[in-house]
Amino acid sequence: MPSPDVYWLALRRARGVGPRTCKLLIEKFGTPEKIFQLNSDEIAAAGVPRNTARSIVEFRDFEPLEKELCELPNIGARLVKWTDADYPSNLRQIADPPPFLFVRGPAQLTDGNCIAIVGARAASDIGRRMAQRLGLELAAKGFTVVSGLARGIDGDAHQGALDAHGKTLAVLGCGVDVIYPPEHRNLAEAIIAGGGGLISELPIGMQPLAENFPTRNRILSGLCLGVVIVEAAEKSGSLITARMALEQDRQVFAVPGSPLSGKTRGSNRLLKEGAKLVECVEDVIEELAPQMIGGGRPRMAERIPVAPSEKVPTPPTSNTSARPEVVWVTQSPEDANSLEGPVDSTTTILNNLKESDKLHVDSIIESSGLNAQTVLRLLLELELEGRVTQHPGKLFSLA
Known part of the structure; x- marks a missing residue:
């Protein structure tokens, strides 16, 4: 007798059964185990094609699925099912949610404040820096950064979040x-x-086939409140993610690029079609703020006003709505006293770097007396301004 979880895998692997059919049947009958106890006429009566109903009833290949489930603990993974309390609430709302997810790692998926950052694999240096900066600043403000582990923009977005x-x-x-x-x-x-x-809905051992990525992208966007596109060519997988995000009623953002670069024609076209322009992290947060009111801001704690020199200037055009005069950064109470004004903090970091050829980031954090998130953010800004150079091994020096 197969275990209850095996029936979840079996339902998805039965010929002709996709995510929409799984959702339909689970909503009708409750669990896959109950579905496999029905005859084909009962399944077809729920609105499933008769051939698909027969393939469910005739499915017998349970043993390999038992072995697949047994392998999960060996790779540090687990199965999260559509009916589980820790299934992502954002993802449950889309039209074709995966009936289950394989999750490797300790991540709890109940955090709804997720933002995706995706873009070109063969990205420009400035695009990669922008992705890292957005990942770092979003993570520092309590958001979960979601991406696809690909080369280029994806990898730098992940790394930025880890740096924070x-x-x-x-x-x-x-x-x-x-x-x-x-x-x-x-x-x-x-x-x-x-x-x-x-995270993946695909079987253990499944190789990265080209046809898997478009369907993967619906999960990536479905997990999130919004998707930020950083560099996308005219025919790009990132544009598929943007289209799916729109279909899921998610907000789409795009970082503008040079019209002379083929790497940004797709993202620039998104802007023409109504995507929200992103020049800094506050462009994303301000747009999504209304969606977060019900569940609270990420990492709700004391809200510390950023010093005036960090505020984003209001665009001069008269038809643009004014930004708030104060930009708020979410920060835990225990860190409140360690956040200094950016001018003093920047000077402190630069003075520390003057005293050494190269300093490890941990040494800069320790000697400056600032919290890690502030130091990482300021080092990135100084690097983008050309005042600081980053070397392998997280070493920094004056440029």
Whole structure:
């Protein structure tokens, strides 16, 4: 007699059964185990094609699925089913949610304040820096950063979140035991070690086939309140993610790029079609704020006003709505006293760097007396301004 969880895998693996059919049957009958106790006429009466109903009734290949479930603890993974309390609430709302997810790592998926950052694999240097900066600042403000572990923009978004000691989720187009691209193995391990996780609806051992990625993208966008596109060509997988986000009633953002670059034609077109323009992290947060009122801001705690020099200037055009005069940063109470004004903090960091050829980021944090998130944010800003250079091993020096 198969275990109850095996029936979940079996229902999805039966010929002709996709996510929409799974959702229809589970809503009608409650559990896959009950569905497998029905005859084909009873299943077809729920609105399922008769051939599909027969394939469910005739399914007998349970033994390999038992072995697949037994393998999960060996790779540090678990099964999260559509009816489980820890199934992502955002994802449950879409039209074709996966009936279950394989989750590798300690990540709890109940956090609804997720934002996706995706873009080109062959990204420009400035695009990659922007992705890292957005990932870092969103994670520092309590958001979970979601991306696809791909080369380029995805990898840098994950790394930015990790640099802020935040949580990030990687949605894969392969099994959670398969790391693609292989050079991101260390990044995947860091995501797990940092409290995040690798997520997939695909079987254990499934290789990264091209046809898996478009369906993967619906999970990536479905988990999130919004999707930020950083560099996308005219024919890009990121544009598929943007389209799916719109179909799921998610907000789509895009970072503008040079019209002379083919890498940004797709993201620039999204802006023409109504995507929200992103130049800084506050562009994302302000747009999504109304959606977070019901569940609270991420990591609700004291709200510390940022010093005036950090505020985003109001655009001069008269038809643009004014931004708030004060930008708020979410910060835990125990860190409140360690947040200094950016001018004094920047000077402190630069003075520390003057005293050494290269300093490790941990040394800068310790000697400056600032919290880690503030130091990481200011180092990134100084690097983008050309005043600081980052070296391998998280070493920094004056440029």
